[in-house]
Amino acid sequence: GPLGSNKVHRAPELVEFYQSLMKRESKKEGAPSLISSGTGNSSAARNNMIGEIENRSTFLLAVKADVETQGDFVQSLATEVRASSFTDIEDLLAFVSWLDEELSFLVDERAVLKHFDWPEGKADALREAAFEYQDLMKLEKQVTSFVDDPNLSCEPALKKMYKLLEKVEQSVYALLRTRDMAISRYKEFGIPVDWLSDTGVVGKIKLSSVQLAKKYMKRVAYELDSVSGSDKDPNREFLLLQGVRFAFRVHQFAGGFDAESMKAFEELRSRA
Numbered sequence: 001g002p003l004g005s006n007k008v009h010r011a012p013e014l015v016e017f018y019q020s021l022m023k024r025e026s027k028k029e030g031a032p033s034l035i036s037s038g039t040g041n042s043s044a045a046r047n048n049m050i051g052e053i054e055n056r057s058t059f060l061l062a063v064k065a066d067v068e069t070q071g072d073f074v075q076s077l078a079t080e081v082r083a084s085s086f087t088d089i090e091d092l093l094a095f096v097s098w099l100d101e102e103l104s105f106l107v108d109e110r111a112v113l114k115h116f117d118w119p120e121g122k123a124d125a126l127r128e129a130a131f132e133y134q135d136l137m138k139l140e141k142q143v144t145s146f147v148d149d150p151n152l153s154c155e156p157a158l159k160k161m162y163k164l165l166e167k168v169e170q171s172v173y174a175l176l177r178t179r180d181m182a183i184s185r186y187k188e189f190g191i192p193v194d195w196l197s198d199t200g201v202v203g204k205i206k207l208s209s210v211q212l213a214k215k216y217m218k219r220v221a222y223e224l225d226s227v228s229g230s231d232k233d234p235n236r237e238f239l240l241l242q243g244v245r246f247a248f249r250v251h252q253f254a255g256g257f258d259a260e261s262m263k264a265f266e267e268l269r270s271r272a
Contacts, residue, residue: 062107067115070106074116077102081119084126085190089133092191096130099123122189129191132175132182136201139171143208148215154223158242161216165246168209169253172202206254213250214261217243217268224271243268 081099086092106112113120146164148157175182175196183193195201220243227236247265251257257265 059108063111066107066112070112071116073105074113074118078116078118081123081126084122086192089129089192089195092126093130093134096126099126125185125189125191129182129186133195133201136171136175136195136205139168140201140205140208143168143205143212146212146215148219154219154239157219158216158246161212161219162246165209165212165250165253168205168212172205172253175202207258209250210254210256210258210261213247213254213257214264216246216250217261217264221264221268221271224268240268240272 077099084095086095103109103113143164146161148161152160179196183196186193186196197203198206220239223239224236227233227239247257247261247268250261
């Protein structure tokens with residue numbers, strides 16, 4: 001991931017330490033058992049329940065207070081949402097993050113807003129578009145910045161590229177399935193849709209997948225050169241097949257290859 005050397009590893013010693021502390025805690029005289037629920041003494045359970053009811057009513061009071069005092073604030077946000085219209089998706093992103101920030105002042109967004117005439121459909125669509133666009137941009141960056149690590153041996157290296165291609169295909173196909181519906185819904189709410197078109201981010205992602213194919217074929221070619229043995233070696237044949245299969249899959253997905261990936265393909269084929 002983007003964290004590189006700060007990778008997260010499971011720490012069984014931490015888990016064990018936590019569990020031993022919990023066990024010790026539950027053995028203490030008179031303390032309700034934290035591990036097995038319901039076996040603690042009944043007064044503790046009762047206090048717990050009362051605490052929860054108090055919390056619940058505190059929450060409801062807080063919501064009620066917001067409904068009573070934040071009316072003008074909510075109305076002004078609603079007006080902004082209704083009036084909003086964008087030609088540039090970046091402006092929409094800025095608006096959505098501003099809106100999220102403003103709404104975070106409410107004690108509980110959904111609970112408070114349902115008491116007002118809030119343009120929920122439009123607000124949801126704005127957030128969805130922002131989220132979807134950012135997701136696609138992240139994916140595109142992941143593919144374009146992908147580097148085949150020469151320190152990795154062949155099999156895990158190819159697997160890595162294959163996994164990335166699968167992720168790309170799934171995201172793009174999922175988007176294409178709902179694209180027409182999304183476009184008509186977004187247009188209705190003044191949300192730009194050009195990024196959804198084949199010339200937008202989707203097109204960029206398809207192009208970057210072609211770069212991925214090039215890297216994959218180069219790795220296979222390199223491997224074929226370093227694997228000694230006759231051309232009839234079953235390992236060689238399997239490796240070549242893998243390379244060609246990946247290339248074909250990307251070719252179908254992207255609707256073609258560019259000059260560089262064609263060159264990589266020719267090189268791969270010449271090793272057959």
